[in-house]
Amino acid sequence: MSDYLIRATAAGEQIRAFACITKEIVETARKAHNTSPVVTAALGRLLTAGTMMGVMLKGEKDLLTLQVQGDGPMKGMTVTADSKGNVKGYANVPDVILPANDKRKLDVSGAVGKGYLSVIKDMGMKEPYVGQTMLQTGEIAEDLTYYFASSEQVPSSVGLGVLMDRSNVVKCAGGFIIQLMPFAEEATIERLERNLGRINSVTEILDGGRTPEDLLQILLDGFDIKFMDKQEIQFSCNCSKERVAKALISVGRKELKEMIDDGEEIEVNCHFCNQNYKFSVAELKEMYQKATRA
Numbered sequence: 001m002s003d004y005l006i007r008a009t010a011a012g013e014q015i016r017a018f019a020c021i022t023k024e025i026v027e028t029a030r031k032a033h034n035t036s037p038v039v040t041a042a043l044g045r046l047l048t049a050g051t052m053m054g055v056m057l058k059g060e061k062d063l064l065t066l067q068v069q070g071d072g073p074m075k076g077m078t079v080t081a082d083s084k085g086n087v088k089g090y091a092n093v094p095d096v097i098l099p100a101n102d103k104r105k106l107d108v109s110g111a112v113g114k115g116y117l118s119v120i121k122d123m124g125m126k127e128p129y130v131g132q133t134m135l136q137t138g139e140i141a142e143d144l145t146y147y148f149a150s151s152e153q154v155p156s157s158v159g160l161g162v163l164m165d166r167s168n169v170v171k172c173a174g175g176f177i178i179q180l181m182p183f184a185e186e187a188t189i190e191r192l193e194r195n196l197g198r199i200n201s202v203t204e205i206l207d208g209g210r211t212p213e214d215l216l217q218i219l220l221d222g223f224d225i226k227f228m229d230k231q232e233i234q235f236s237c238n239c240s241k242e243r244v245a246k247a248l249i250s251v252g253r254k255e256l257k258e259m260i261d262d263g264e265e266i267e268v269n270c271h272f273c274n275q276n277y278k279f280s281v282a283e284l285k286e287m288y289q290k291a292t293r294a
Contacts, residue, residue, distance in 0.1 A: 002024065003020065003021055003023060003232070004212065005230070005231045006216065008216055008220070008225055009225075009228065010220045011224065014184040014185065015178060015179070015223065018176060019216045020052060020212050020233060021211070024234070026044035026173040027173075029043055032235075032274045033090055033274055034094060034095070035095070036095050036097050037106055038097070038106045038110075039095070040164065040170065041164070042140065044173050045162060046079045047079055047089050048160050049079075049140065049158065049160055050064060050080070053066070053081065054082050054085070055083055055231060057082070057121065060084070061124060062121065062122065064121055065078065065079070066117070066119060067117070067118040068112060068116075068135070070114060072111050072114075073093060073096045074111040077089060078090060078272075080272070085233035085234065086234060086236040087233065090274070096111050098111055109138035111138075117135055117143050133146055141160040144158040144160075156177060156180070157176075157177070159175055159201075161174060161175060162203065163203040163207055171207065172207050174202055176216065178192065178220075191222055192220075192223075195218070195219055202215070205218065239273060248279070252291065265281065
């Protein structure tokens with residue numbers, strides 16, 4: 001089954017909800033960056049959250065960036081998503097190995113450590129919106145729940161999960177974001193809290209072959225649910241040799257001249273998809289001429 005996201009409302013639009021499966025997205029990231037299991041779990045959770053938060057954006061050219069900066073061995077992660085369901089991301093240190101935590105699960109919190117979560121929304125304004133909160137647990141879902149409440153004043157519940165098989169391939173991945181509207185009634189809030197309390201883990205549900213629709217049916221049990229739309233989502237990087245060349249030109253003539261004087265081809269790596277681009281001395285000279293004319 002291809003990755004997709006479902007959008008819904010419930011309780012007469014007192015609740016809005018998002019749920020998705022991201023197995024292919026997380027597996028693509030794992031292969032691209034050769035991540036260890038604990039990093040796959042951490043990055044997979046952030047990619048899943050980024051996908052859902054990206055489709056919340058209204059403009060076609062709007063971009064969302066999630067950055068986690070921690071003092072754990074992974075150092076941090078960056079994920080970028082758009083409103084069309086495209087997402088990409090990387091971890092600063094992809095090969096972290098840690099023992100299981102006291103629940104015998106991958107120690108995502110230990111890999112992330114203490115630090116900050118930044119949410120950056122580029123919506124075509126002069127300056128992007130930037131919200132930053134301290135990490136609460138380093139488990140990502142709880143950190144985003146806190147972010148929504150403190151920075152956007154939107155009571156939310158975020159659930160994220162990544163399950164690996166014995167060969168360290170992604171077995172299932174996905175998540176949900178449930179948000180209360182300002183006019184939500186107390187009875188609605190209480191029932192939703194009871195429903196959320198019955199969920200042990202997202203992967204426990206998805207590993208049984210259930211869908212994002214099933215996940216929302218469980219979370220929103222007892223409410224009238226209205227499914228709004230279904231959207232395909234994917235790991236997608238828009239890097240290209242042409243875009244990298246433009247970036248090199250922008251660094252300036254002095255830096256390009258130094259590369260040319262070295263007399264060797266250079267290799268530039270895209271952090272997001274780990275693709276490498278090579279440029280010969282002749283290509284660097286051509287870029288230098290363009291930089292001179294600019």
